[in-house]
Amino acid sequence: MSGTQRTPAQWVDAIYTPGPRSYGSDVDDWTRWIRFAGIVMMIAGAIGVIQGLVALLQPSFYVVNGGDRVLAVVSAGVWGWVHLVLGVLVAAAGVGVLAGRLWARVVGIALAATSAVVNLLFLAVYPMWAVVVIALDIAVIFALATDRRGARM
Template identity: 45%
Template sequence: MTSGWLAFAGTVALVVGAFNFIDGLVALFNRSYYLVGDDKIMVFNYTAWGWIWLVVGIIQIAVGGGIMAGQMWARVAGVVLAALSAIGHLAFLQAFPWWSVLTIALCVLLIYALTAPPAGARGA
């Protein structure tokens, strides 16, 4: 059985993964881009956040492909990573509010899209 929600979820997972990957690259290579005057966001500096977002983004892109292929492990991993990404972007709100709000909204939408279809459904 195919599900439009899973095709949508796979696409959103790829987009959120790309957003997080870009966040990581920006934090690593252009530290003055973000709006925060202090070098710390919560407990990490920009370099640590850069590596965190880079790794999370790469994993989310891989999970997006798994979601499109209809893998149940990818749906579970997608929900977990979307929740962690939303929480991480709450901490990142001070540095870049509009980007973080957009990413949090996409993560919430992704969680819904991954949990709404029945088990065994595949992306279109």
């Protein structure tokens, strides 16, 4: 529009008229949820890696009731490897979600569901932490599974 003048009404129409909405654009309100999910996944993955390393390097840290097992059937070493591998996968999927990859959203939903189940088993060891992680996993699943392109908020 070089050389032409816009009226105030045309400026308002240009600013407030919704354009094409897609993930990754600034006009899509659901992009914030996707970014939230990616960031939470990266943080949760890093914390999972830390939990796994703690369980591997100091096995008595997560032991319940003075035994040698975290749960009735899982030793601290197995528990550490589960958290370590799950943490790395969740963080990698979080990077993919932030990059806008569809495969990362699908993998992220599966990993968040797996993380929720693992932390459900972890309730006996650290109940408050497990509840917080389960709630974040549910928020991540909601953010990644909801397809609201073009929907009004």
